Amino acid sequence: MSSPHHYRCEEKVVNLLEEMKLSLSGLRLVHATYHYLDNHPGWKPHYMNLKEGDGKERICTALCAQLCETTGSPAANDIGMIHQGMQDVTGTDLFRTLELDGRKLRFRFGHGLAAGTARYKNGKFAILDCGIIAKLRSPWQVYFYTRAEMVHRQRNPIFYLPRVGPTNEPWRDTKRTWLSAAQRVGKIMGHHYIFIPELDDQCEHVVAVRVKIVHRGTQWSEGRLFPRHAPEPISVVANGKIRTLTRHELRKRRNWTLADGPVPMPEQ
Numbered sequence: 477m478s479s480p481h482h483y484r485c486e487e488k489v490v491n492l493l494e495e496m497k498l499s500l501s502g503l504r505l506v507h508a509t510y511h512y513l514d515n516h517p518g519w520k521p522h523y524m525n526l527k528e529g530d531g532k533e534r535i536c537t538a539l540c541a542q543l544c545e546t547t548g549s550p551a552a553n554d555i556g557m558i559h560q561g562m563q564d565v566t567g568t569d570l571f572r573t574l575e576l577d578g579r580k581l582r583f584r585f586g587h588g589l590a591a592g593t594a595r596y597k598n599g600k601f602a603i604l605d606c607g608i609i610a611k612l613r614s615p616w617q618v619y620f621y622t623r624a625e626m627v628h629r630q631r632n633p634i635f636y637l638p639r640v641g642p643t644n645e646p647w648r649d650t651k652r653t654w655l656s657a658a659q660r661v662g663k664i665m666g667h668h669y670i671f672i673p674e675l676d677d678q679c680e681h682v683v684a685v686r687v688k689i690v691h692r693g694t695q696w697s698e699g700r701l702f703p704r705h706a707p708e709p710i711s712v713v714a715n716g717k718i719r720t721l722t723r724h725e726l727r728k729r730r731n732w733t734l735a736d737g738p739v740p741m742p743e744q
Contacts, residue, residue: 483511483514484595484602485603485622487601487626489592490602490623490626493506501557501561502561504548504610506561506589507546508544509536509585513536513593521590522593522594522595523590525585525591534584536582537582539580539581540555540581547610550611562574571583571589572586602623604621605625613660616656619638619657620637623638629693631694632696632700633689634689635689641681642683646681647673647682647708651711654685658687659717659718668715668736669690670711670712671685671686672687672703690714698731699730701733702726702730704730712736
């Protein structure tokens with residue numbers, strides 16, 4: 477069991493939700509139910525693939541108000557998130573059972589989602605803060621936060637944006653959306669981010685975008701934070717601002733160990 481505001485989200489679930497391209501309400505619903513199972517005595521998310529001793533399916537019942545308080549907008553006072561989330565996941569196989577029963581929601585994860593929640597010794601995961609998810613305003617912010625949280629505690633945290641590629645979601649079309657998501661998440665988490673697009677072998681299309689995180693606990697050494705050369709423009713999100721670097725600016729930052737300055741600022 478995790479702390480009351482946190483839960484462990486396995487990487488397979490992260491991948492699955494990224495592929496589904498859910499709305500914000502859909503993501504909030506899935507995360508709220510996952511959190512509920514992770515914090516509920518006697519339940520574990522992967523139990524959803526098991527049956528009771530008499531052969532009946534294991535279906536969980538939760539108060540809608542409790543789920544809304546977990547990941548819903550802080551100012552919301554109804555269960556609109558539940559209704560909208562249920563509509564959004566219709567047609568997916570995320571849930572085998574999902575139905576309202578008065579003030580309660582009865583749910584059972586689909587096989588893929590339930591299997592993805594299984595924990596393995598060396599499996600990758602994120603410890604998510606549902607309070608942060610409640611503050612996010614778009615699905616891209618949720619995706620970005622989840623990936624950032626997975627590597628947050630590393631000395632040199634790096635992750636790749638999901639779905640970016642010429643045959644999926646071209647960087648030129650989604651760049652502004654991802655930078656805006658980073659701006660919001662960075663303010664909440666105290667992060668700065670450096671976006672580094674990577675080209676294919678023919679140097680024609682952006683096939684991936686690498687994101688480096690800088691915060692008080694990171695330990696970037698000189699020459700490792702900013703690339704020496706970059707065929708595509710590097711973008712920096714720091715102090716609530718978005719900046720795309722010129723080649724001259726990139727050269728100046730070659731030995732910087734912070735996103736917004738060459739050396740750490742002295743403690744006040």
